[in-house]
Amino acid sequence: MAILRAAHLVKRFGAITAVRDVSLTVGEGEVAGLLGPNGAGKSTTLHMLLGLITPDSGSIELFGRELARHRTEVLSRLNFAASYVDLPSVLRVHEVLDAFARLYALRRPARRVAEVIELFELGPLRKRQMMALSSGQRTRVQLAKAMLNAPRLLILDEPTANLDPDAGDRIRSLLTRLSRETGGAMLITSHNMREVERMCDRIHFLSGGRVVAAGSARELAGRYGAEDLEEVFLKVARG
Numbered sequence: 001m002a003i004l005r006a007a008h009l010v011k012r013f014g015a016i017t018a019v020r021d022v023s024l025t026v027g028e029g030e031v032a033g034l035l036g037p038n039g040a041g042k043s044t045t046l047h048m049l050l051g052l053i054t055p056d057s058g059s060i061e062l063f064g065r066e067l068a069r070h071r072t073e074v075l076s077r078l079n080f081a082a083s084y085v086d087l088p089s090v091l092r093v094h095e096v097l098d099a100f101a102r103l104y105a106l107r108r109p110a111r112r113v114a115e116v117i118e119l120f121e122l123g124p125l126r127k128r129q130m131m132a133l134s135s136g137q138r139t140r141v142q143l144a145k146a147m148l149n150a151p152r153l154l155i156l157d158e159p160t161a162n163l164d165p166d167a168g169d170r171i172r173s174l175l176t177r178l179s180r181e182t183g184g185a186m187l188i189t190s191h192n193m194r195e196v197e198r199m200c201d202r203i204h205f206l207s208g209g210r211v212v213a214a215g216s217a218r219e220l221a222g223r224y225g226a227e228d229l230e231e232v233f234l235k236v237a238r239g
């Protein structure tokens with residue numbers, strides 16, 4: 001079953017058409033990638049899928065229900081993390097997680113907070129203020145917050161941006177393990193082609209606000225006569 005089905009999304013900001021025609025599906029347990037050059041419309045697409053902005057046209061179905069008509073219900077089954085979203089800097093790690101656990105109206109908030117602290121190895125940091133964390137540590141808190149409600153779809157906008165290769169590699173391993181263990185689907189944007197090759201079952205390539213190619217990394221490389229996804233990216237981005 002498709003967890004997410006978006007069809008012919010369009011979004012304009014005044015004279016700018018950020019998204020012209022984006023259709024994509026994400027299946028149960030699938031890790032899907034959204035790739036494309038700067039300004040291709042990736043974040044705008046994610047923000048429509050999250051109900052943060054409304055498409056000018058097109059449709060979004062999550063878990064078989066229309067987002068526009070079942071907003072509260074479907075949004076409670078997904079979560080989001082992005083490198084550009086800051087969590088309150090004066091709060092301590094456990095306070096941030098406690099606050100979101102309550103916001104999500106979890107049945108056993110304290111227990112779930114303890115579980116994600118363990119999962120993301122945040123125990124030694126739980127009393128640290130957010131402002132005193134490194135980028136890699138902050139990313140782990142973002143992901144812990146995003147896993148609080150055990151989402152069936154986790155949407156990640158550049159989850160490893162700003163991380164050094166070691167921290168990025170740890171986060172990728174963790175996300176891969178999470179998707180395998182929980183069976184939850186993920187939709188990820190990234191400019192790191194090796195990350196996408198390693199993590200994503202299926203890739204949607206955006207350019208100029210349109211999906212111009214979709215398939216696995218291997219299928220795309222074959223279709224474009226390319227060695228790897230990096231070469232596919234260059235061929236697609238340069239038309």
Ligand SMILES: Nc1ncnc2c1ncn2[C@@H]1O[C@H](COP(=O)(O)OP(=O)(O)OP(=O)(O)O)[C@@H](O)[C@H]1O
Nearest residue numbers: 013016017018036037038039040041042043044045
């Ligand atoms: N709120 C807004 N108002 C006006 N234009 C916007 C707005 N948000 C996005 N845009 C424009 O829409 C286009 C798509 O932007 P978007 O952020 O979706 O691209 P992106 O693929 O996520 O890029 P990047 O890889 O740089 O993050 C860009 O031309 C951008 O300038």
